[in-house]
Structure formats: C-alpha cells, structure tokens
Amino acid sequence: MKVSKHNAEHYKWGDDCDGWHLVQDDNLSIIHERMPADTAEVRHYHEKSRQFFFVLTGTATLEVDGVEYILNSQEGKEVQPLVPHQMLNKSDKDVEFLVTSQPPSKGDRILVLKL
Template sequence: MSIKISKENAEHYIWGGVCDGWHLVKGQELSVIHERMPGQTAEVRHFHERSRQFFFVLSGQAVLEVEGVRHIIGSQEGVEVPPGVSHQMRNEGAGAVEFLVISQPTTRGDRINEE
C-alpha cells in the first residue's frame, strides 16, 4: 500500500547526539533517509560491505570524504558511494545541511566504523 510520506509523519531518530534522521523508505532492499546535520558536525568514517549509497544535498553544503578525496556537495548535487568504500559525511559550515541518503540494500547490520 502506498502512502504519502514526509518529515512530519516519518519515523524520526537522532544520531551523533545532535543530528536528525527521518526514515522515508525503510525496507530490506531500499532505504531512503532524510538527514539534517547542524553546523560543525560529522559522521564517523565507515564503510558498508553490501550497501551502495547515494548522498543528495537538499539544502546547504556538505563535504563527503570518500577514500581520502573531499567532495564538496552543494544544494541539488549528489555523490554515489559503492560498497566497501570508506566515507564520511561532514558539515564544516555554520548553517545546517539537509540531504537524502539512498541505500540499496539497507545499511542495517552492514556498517563497519573505522574510528
């Protein structure tokens, strides 16, 4: 059954103590998460053994470090990260950044932290 989903009715969670996530699609084969990172925050560097991810910035500017290469991602831009590739999303600015993380298959149980 299809239902309309938004941040207002999606399952919400907090990660990193101050960052927000909303599960827009939460399936075994596909995950779509809307995330918000306040200024000067970063995710732990990690990789996924099976999951391929696509990070797409909705507003603000993020830095996605992939295998030591810095990608500055502005609004309406994205970067794909294949399985097995180390990456870290950061917000080095003062304002919040909002972005989508699309993962196939889901990343649940498939994350290996490196720090």
Template sequence: MKIHKEQAEHYIWGDGCDGWYLERDSDRTIIQERMPAGTCEVKHVHQKSKQFFFILSGEAKMWIDGTVITLKSQEGCTILPGIPHQIRNESFEAVEFLVISTPSTRGDRTAL
C-alpha cells in the same frame, strides 16, 4: 502511499543530527537527514550497500577514501560498497540531505 518528513519515523544520531526514515525495508532505505553546523558522522564502510547522497539544502563535505569533495544544494554522489566514507558539515548552517541505500545498511556498517 504518500509520506511527509513530519510523519516519518525520526531518530537522532551523532552530535544532535536528525534522521527521518522515508522508506525502510531490507531492499532499500531512503532517509532524510539534517546535520547542524560543525557536525560529522564517523568514518565507516559498508560491504554490501551502495549509497547515494543528495543535498537538499546547505553544503557538505564528503570524505571518500581519502579524497574530499564539496556537495552543494541539488548535488549528489554515489558511494559504492567497500569504499570508506564520511559526511561532514564544516559550514556555519545546517545541511539537509537524502541518503538512499541499496540494499539497506542494517547490519552492514563498520566504523573505521
């Protein structure tokens, strides 16, 4: 079945960040997210879910268990279960990215 971001279930998180569920079931979620300049998520960890972040546009900083990496457009990284992490937008422009979680992160997030 075809899906477009504008038809997907939308939610707002953090400080004015947007998310769109492109796929949402217990086995996997695929979310497109948009973070305005200067925003970040809370540092957290998932015990069961593996996540893959892929930058569509802009630039993000990923804090991964104390190490910071920069992800630019068309770059991504995998976060394994049990690894503390946080995505940040320290740039002056919005960043858009995909987050693919296997299995779903529902009920599997602990803030640090």
C-alpha cells in the same frame, strides 16, 4: 499515504543530528537527514550497501576514500560498497540531505580509523 519528514519515523544520531526514514524495507532505504553546523558522522564503510548522498539544502563535505567532495544544494555523490566514507558539515548552517542505500545499510557498517 504520502511520506515526509513530518510524518516519517524520526531518530537522533551523532551530535544532535536528525534522521527520518522515508522508505524502509528489505531492499531499499531512503533517509532524510539533518546535520547542524560543524558536525560529522563517524568514518566507515559498508560491506554490501551501495549509497547515494543528495544534498537538499546547505553545503556538505563528503569524504570518499580520502578525497573530499563539496556537495552544494541539488548535488549528489554515489559511494560503492567497501569504500570508506564520511559525511561532514563544515559550514556554519544546517545541511539537509537524502541518503539512499541499496540494500539498506543497517547492520552493514564497519567503522574505520581517521586518515
């Protein structure tokens, strides 16, 4: 069966953000996420999970260990385990992106204070 955000398991998070589980197993997670304008996730790190963020549409800001990276459509950035990070949408339009986590990040999230 083909999978897309139209038939994948959907969930809400943060301030009206959306997520769709495209791949969800013990070894790999791929999530399609949407963040409305002027929203942000909570800054955190993962003890085991290595992640890759890839912007599909819009412009996102990914803060990684105190450095902000502007990710435009069709650009991505890897985040290693134990590295604090935060995805932000500082733009005035929605941003959609993929988050690939290996192993899956569920239950592996440690919140950290703002810089």
